[in-house]
Amino acid sequence: MKRFQCACGAHLFFDNVSCLSCGREVGWCPGCQNMTALEPLPEGGYRCGHADCGAILLKCRNYAEEGVCNRMVPVGADQAAPALCDCCRYNAVIPDLSIDGHRQRWAELEAAKRRLFYTLDLLGLPRGGEAEGFEPPLSFSFMADALPDAGLWRGTGKGEKVYTGHAEGHITINIKETDAVERERLRTDLNESHRTLIGHFRHEIGHYYWEVLVRGRDEARCRPVFGDHDHPSYAEALERYYEQGAPADWRSNFISAYATMHPWEDFAETFAFYLDIASVQDTALHFGLGGGGYTDNLDDMLRSFSWVGLVVNEINRDMGLIDLVPEIITPAIRNKLDYLHALVRGGRQRAAR
Numbered sequence: 172m173k174r175f176q177c178a179c180g181a182h183l184f185f186d187n188v189s190c191l192s193c194g195r196e197v198g199w200c201p202g203c204q205n206m207t208a209l210e211p212l213p214e215g216g217y218r219c220g221h222a223d224c225g226a227i228l229l230k231c232r233n234y235a236e237e238g239v240c241n242r243m244v245p246v247g248a249d250q251a252a253p254a255l256c257d258c259c260r261y262n263a264v265i266p267d268l269s270i271d272g273h274r275q276r277w278a279e280l281e282a283a284k285r286r287l288f289y290t291l292d293l294l295g296l297p298r299g300g301e302a303e304g305f306e307p308p309l310s311f312s313f314m315a316d317a318l319p320d321a322g323l324w325r326g327t328g329k330g331e332k333v334y335t336g337h338a339e340g341h342i343t344i345n346i347k348e349t350d351a352v353e354r355e356r357l358r359t360d361l362n363e364s365h366r367t368l369i370g371h372f373r374h375e376i377g378h379y380y381w382e383v384l385v386r387g388r389d390e391a392r393c394r395p396v397f398g399d400h401d402h403p404s405y406a407e408a409l410e411r412y413y414e415q416g417a418p419a420d421w422r423s424n425f426i427s428a429y430a431t432m433h434p435w436e437d438f439a440e441t442f443a444f445y446l447d448i449a450s451v452q453d454t455a456l457h458f459g460l461g462g463g464g465y466t467d468n469l470d471d472m473l474r475s476f477s478w479v480g481l482v483v484n485e486i487n488r489d490m491g492l493i494d495l496v497p498e499i500i501t502p503a504i505r506n507k508l509d510y511l512h513a514l515v516r517g518g519r520q521r522a523a524r
């Protein structure tokens with residue numbers, strides 16, 4: 172994450188809606204790609220507070236009306252109603268806001284999604300929706316399990332359980348993942364080193380980029396690295412994984428136990444880890460912890476990531492927190508990251524064209 176500054180000189184955080192020091196309203200300016208102080212204009216709307224930008228902006232509809240976003244949109248020619256920003260416009264389904272607590276949960280999901288998009292933009296990865304004719308169009312649904320009818324002890328039918336997952340560009344996240352207690356319970360049950368909202372987004376977007384960058388384009392090169400995604404079938408692999416679990420020595424070849432399930436899960440898990448590395452590198456650069464940020468040279472990034480990981484792990488242990496970077500990058504995992512790095516750099520060129 173970059174460093175952002177308010178007009179008063181105070182540090183602005185990526186999630187702020189006002190400056191903690193001077194109280195000015197703030198938001199994300201798409202013009203200069205910055206968090207910025209908002210100067211209200213007499214005729215309505217705002218001016219970006221960065222002198223060298225000065226873009227005229229409106230709040231995203233989900234900022235102005237729902238309080239779950241902090242992004243701005245450029246003022247367009249025919250803006251009768253406030254538009255949705257470049258993150259919110261990908262939403263297909265939002266949580267039922269008539270239910271207590273759902274707005275707060277939605278806000279947490281949007282915050283994680285904005286952080287995901289920041290990293291995708293940093294990497295220059297292509298993305299798009301139905302309106303741009305993008306294949307497959309990217310969209311998100313944030314949904315809760317349907318509650319069983321009052322007084323019944325059992326489920327009341329199909330469709331009552333929401334599975335977090337990806338299908339043809341559509342990413343569904345069960346909003347119970349915003350519940351820190353539930354998440355920690357699942358993390359320990361499933362023996363995961365981390366379980367976070369941003370991690371879910373990074374994993375599911377990995378499936379999405381398999382569709383966009385690998386399917387029908389790069390499968391022949393992907394297969395030797397991640398394995399044959401057609402054999403066994405996903406359904407067979409899933410069944411086998413839930414029966415037998417991961418092989419005992421999974422750490423030498425896989426970034427997580429779940430990655431052993433099927434080549435697609437391996438791809439998504441490793442992709443999520445690749446995004447972890449890119450974000451940590453970006454923050455390390457901007458906050459003076461060393462390294463060259465997100466660059467062409469994978470080995471430089473991995474060296475610097477390992478160093479930051481070592482330091483922050485020790486600091487976390489000082490504070491009694493879990494390790495920031497529990498993963499060990501073995502040669503097999505480096506090989507997968509190398510494939511992803513080349514794929515992403517290629518995808519970036521495609522986006523530029």
Ligand SMILES: [Zn+2]
Nearest residue numbers: 177179190193
């Ligand atoms: Zn300020």
Ligand SMILES: [Zn+2]
Nearest residue numbers: 200203219224
């Ligand atoms: Zn600006």
Ligand SMILES: [Zn+2]
Nearest residue numbers: 231240256259
């Ligand atoms: Zn928005």
Ligand SMILES: [Zn+2]
Nearest residue numbers: 374378436439
């Ligand atoms: Zn998955």
